[in-house]
Amino acid sequence: MRKKITFFYIFLILAPSILYFFEREKGIRALRNISGWIIFPAKVISNSVSEYKELKMKNDYLNKKVLYLTLQLNNLNMFKIENEYLKKILQFTIEKNLFIEPVQVITYNEEGGNKIYICRKKTVNILKKDLPVIGYEGLIGRIKDITKDFIIVQSIHHSNNFVSVMDLRTGVKGILKWDSDFLIDGISINEDVSIGDTFVTSGMGGIYPKGINVGIVQNIIREKNDYEAKIYLKPFEPLKFYDELFVILNR
Amino acid sequence: MKKFIVFFLILSPILDLSFIDNLSIFGTKPLFILNALYLFSLNFNPYLSLFISFLSGFIYDIFSPQRFGIHIFVFTTLSYFLILAKNKIYWSSISSLFFILITSFFSRFIIEFPFSFNLKGILNFIFKSLFLGTIYNTFIGFVSIIFIKKKYET
Numbered sequence: 033m034r035k036k037i038t039f040f041y042i043f044l045i046l047a048p049s050i051l052y053f054f055e056r057e058k059g060i061r062a063l064r065n066i067s068g069w070i071i072f073p074a075k076v077i078s079n080s081v082s083e084y085k086e087l088k089m090k091n092d093y094l095n096k097k098v099l100y101l102t103l104q105l106n107n108l109n110m111f112k113i114e115n116e117y118l119k120k121i122l123q124f125t126i127e128k129n130l131f132i133e134p135v136q137v138i139t140y141n142e143e144g145g146n147k148i149y150i151c152r153k154k155t156v157n158i159l160k161k162d163l164p165v166i167g168y169e170g171l172i173g174r175i176k177d178i179t180k181d182f183i184i185v186q187s188i189h190h191s192n193n194f195v196s197v198m199d200l201r202t203g204v205k206g207i208l209k210w211d212s213d214f215l216i217d218g219i220s221i222n223e224d225v226s227i228g229d230t231f232v233t234s235g236m237g238g239i240y241p242k243g244i245n246v247g248i249v250q251n252i253i254r255e256k257n258d259y260e261a262k263i264y265l266k267p268f269e270p271l272k273f274y275d276e277l278f279v280i281l282n283r
Numbered sequence: 284m285k286k287f288i289v290f291f292l293i294l295s296p297i298l299d300l301s302f303i304d305n306l307s308i309f310g311t312k313p314l315f316i317l318n319a320l321y322l323f324s325l326n327f328n329p330y331l332s333l334f335i336s337f338l339s340g341f342i343y344d345i346f347s348p349q350r351f352g353i354h355i356f357v358f359t360t361l362s363y364f365l366i367l368a369k370n371k372i373y374w375s376s377i378s379s380l381f382f383i384l385i386t387s388f389f390s391r392f393i394i395e396f397p398f399s400f401n402l403k404g405i406l407n408f409i410f411k412s413l414f415l416g417t418i419y420n421t422f423i424g425f426v427s428i429i430f431i432k433k434k435y436e437t
Contacts, residue, residue, distance in 0.1 A: 034367075037329050041363040044337040048344070048352035067345045074297045 123236070131281040133158060135165075135183060137274050145212055146192070148176070149185040151277060159183055162239050164280045170245035170268030171195065171233060172277055183279075188214075188246070189271055197246050197265075198234035199225055205234050206263070214247060214265035221254040221261045231265060241280060291335075295319055296342050311415040316343065317390055318424045320358060321383065324365035336362035349394075357390050380425050387420040388413070 118124075135151040142148075149172070153159060165172045165185045173187035186193050188210060195208040197216060202224045206216040208231070219225060229249045235242025247265035254261045295316045316339055324332045340355030347354065368382060395412050 037333070037363070037366060040330060040333055041359060044333060044359045045356055047337070048341075048355050063345045064348075071297065071300060071346060074300075 132166075133279045133281055134276050135159075135185075135279055136276050138182070140187075140273060145189075146210070147187040147189040147271060149173070149187060149274075149277065151183050151185060153178075153181055153183055158281065159279055164240045164244070165277050166244055166280060167269040167274055167277055170247070171240065172269050172274075174239055175279065185277065188267065188269075194237070195240060195246060196234045196237040197231040198242075200230040200232050202229070205236065206231075208246060208265065214267060216263040216265060217260065219261055219263055220259060223261070225249060225252060225261070225263060227252060291319060291323075291339075295339065296346050299343075300346050308419065309411070309415060311411055311419055313416065313419045313423055314387075314391065314394070315423075316358070317361065317387055317420055320362055321365060321424050324362045325369060329366045332366065333359060333362050353394060357393050361386055361390055380421060383424045384417060384421045387424065388417045391416050391420070 133154070135154060138150050138152055140147060140149045149165075159175060159178060161175055161178060163175045165174060171188055173185050173190065173193060175183050176186035177184040188195055188208065191210050193210065196205065197208045198205045204219055204223045204225055206219040208214060208216050216231070227249050231246045231249065233240040233242060233244040233246060245268045247267040249263055250266040251264040252261055253264075298315050299312075320332075320336055320339070323335050327335070336358040337355055340358035343354035343358070344351045364386065391413055395408060395416075
């Protein structure tokens, strides 16, 4: 019995070699081609299943990503609302486009230490009273009066001209006034202001827009008995004659 | 039973050559035909099981791009050894597991040996396909044999 099985086994093993013996390679190739056609539908189904699995995985991943992004969007929306609320509290305003109109300086006068520039108008009916005037480096003053051909600019070197200023580094706010020297009022001795800090307009006065350079802190006096510190400022635009100045027009 | 054989001969190559990709674990695929051959060789007439092994090997050779005759040789030899060891092994014991492991290992070794000798291919073949595949096949084979034997005994 075992011998018969062994003979049968050897016969079966040797059977494929007959194909090679009779050079039936073409036949094998044809069989393989046919088998390709037979297995084709199964392959299609298998590929569809694989594709489905892959798409499902991708879908799950995208769902997670959508959820994550939705949460992030909610957070950002919350931040936006909070930001708007803070802006409202701190009275932040959106900056309008600033247009500049040049004016030619004719002369400047001093009235008891107060300085006034007299300039020639180039265009008619654009300039108005209280518009800010700047030089190449920083703030000069504001329009005090307008005549037919001329404008009178009240410079910041004038005892009646007060400018709301802000420390660019720390955001500390005060009021700049001229009293034969530039002095900032309204800053307590504990506030963080140091020599060399740049002060710009804070935009809170309503006349000067925010962010115009005013000056650099030159000296600070903090006396124990005083509530406020005495901060002396060196202006970016010193007392001198300018060929031309620029009026900022808010449109 | 004839219907079952025909069904097995058609289904197993389709299962092994197309749908097996969806059943792979760590990129390793089981060879269902080996497990099916264990069951055939242990339960059927030796001549019939040898012939079925030959036929399944022939079908696999047609479907696979490898050299014609490899599957016939491996399947028929496996069936022959199973017939010889049929009455010498207690199939519900752990020794059967060892036997399945050895036979699966050699069968897969001959069928899947890469004839392009690049190092990456050989390492991938040894550690991924051969060892993992053998363990995969042994597990399925052992479970199915126990199941069949229990059914056979009852």
